[in-house]
Amino acid sequence: MLNQLPDIQTACVELSIVMPCLNEAETLETCINKAQYYLAQQDISGEIIVADNGSTDGSQGIAKQMGARVVPIKAKGYGSALMGGISAARGQYIIMGDADDSYDFTNLTPFIKKLREGYDLVMGNRFKGGIKPGAMPPLHRYLGNPVLTFIGRLLFPAPCGDFHCGLRGFRKDAIEQLNLRTTGMEFASEMVVKATLHKMRITEVPTTLSPDGRSRPPHLRSWRDGWRHLRFMLLYSPRWLFLYPGGLLMLLGLIITLWLLPGSRGIFDIHTLLFAATAIIVGFQAVAFAIFTKIFAISEGLLPEDNRLNKVFRYINLEVGLIVGSILLLLGITGSIYAFGIWKVHLFGSLKPSQTMRIVIPSVTCLALGFEVILSSFFLSVLGLKRQ
Known part of the structure; x- marks a missing residue:
């Protein structure tokens, strides 16, 4: 629990790690532990925020017990949870990542380094960093993500090879200027698209994707959410x-x-x-x-x-x-x-x-x-x- 800042008056928070959460009791403690370890090892003044979207499995209690800040988000949806967590964050920089233990919160230095260099948005790229066996369904790996990323790069000149990576870092003040609005999974595309249209400094770093640690099915629905991403990109072009x-x-x-x-x-x-x-x-x-x-x-x-x-x-x-x-x-x-x-x-x-x-x-x-x-x-x- 080192470097946690539960006191809202604490000043000079450099990094807020935001985890959207909906019934992630199986993996949430592991993710928070990794994030706390990283903050302590790198001597970074930071906080961990769990943006809870109405969990019913005790995720909130686990987060509080671990010393993380729990921000309850009533409006349902991946985008709603992240918008609430971003709004509550006190850090100059924010790194968001899923609370399913598919991303390594002990290896955030590439993101921090690029943010400190002045980039507004730092995207993870799972195709460059490596996708471990069983971490991504073949439909997503060989069709969904490549096709949607290709369309995104065609419609918008974004320097991103993985539009939908869930691990990404950004400057809070820069992202707040974008007035992000989508409440569902298309929030991931909206952030990249709007940052590109506003000519913000964007880069990407390799990121490893591991199989998640949950026993339940993921919240993502392949065809429904894929269509929502595509629809959003078309409407914005x-x-x-x-x-x-x-x-x-x-x-x-x-x-x-x-x-x-x-x-x-x-x-x-x-x-x-x-x-x-x-x-x-x-x-x-x-x-x-x-x-x-x-x-x-x-x-x-x-x-x-x-x-x-x-x-x-x-x-x-x-x-x-x-x-x-x-x-x-x-x-x-x-x-x-x-x-x-x-x-x-x-x-x-x-x-x-x-x-x-x-x-x-x-x-x-x-x-x-x-x-x-x-x-x-x-x-x-x-x-x-x-x-x-």
Whole structure:
């Protein structure tokens, strides 16, 4: 129990070791013992916090008996427990790790060294440090973690080879700036994603993963929690969720439309032209959603300010949107009147669709886009007022 600081008035705590806990009576004492040994051996002024998420197996009593601080967290979830523990921590640095004895709390020096060098977030990497036999299910080791980490690094330029390692260290003041919110397992991804978006200093150190010491099944649910991680990363990347797919749809639709306007191309005719026009409209909606999402997320503090977006909006405003939308409407109305004139010439009788639809489809597309541009411009102005 050396170097424990139960007195809340004790000053100058360098390190807080935070362990989220939900029914970890089998392994909690071992984890606390290891953490206490490390603090004593390294002569670090520190504390051990057990963020208890409603244990019913006596974990709280074990933690108190060992001299750790117990912070009860009512809101359920891995993220909730960690947020409560981080908030209660008094240390300049925080190292979080699971209380299932899968991580070695006697070997935290690589994390402390990097934190003292000025890094804001130090991630453990189990694939570099070693995964002992039976420590990670094959589904997680060869599919779940590698795929989610690849997607995370694709969507966000994070220098992390293991997005979901449960052992990591960080500066408390830096992490508090991120306004972390997720309550479940996706909390692990949120921390990395937001730290990357805020351009914090991030590095990683090798970490060994051992089989946990519990006899009960883990709280993690592979497919459910994997989907929650993926969903979170997509929602925090409007570019990949909306902008890139929407831009691609618009480009392909425009190319096919221009290709088919002069006449049919083998088996491709007005039916293909109709699908191309639909792709343009759907693509524009996706791009608009990307902008809406980005501005809303920034105004709510979910994403940091984007200087590139601010520069764009210096030139694109409500007035410009109204002008562009009005031009599209005018083109659509003109094309519709021209098509109506052709119908009138034929005494409102039957027409050859392969000819007239090449006028009608682009005209209707311009009308739809014109209305969408005008409505989107007004909505963006409303979001802009909220940001101010």
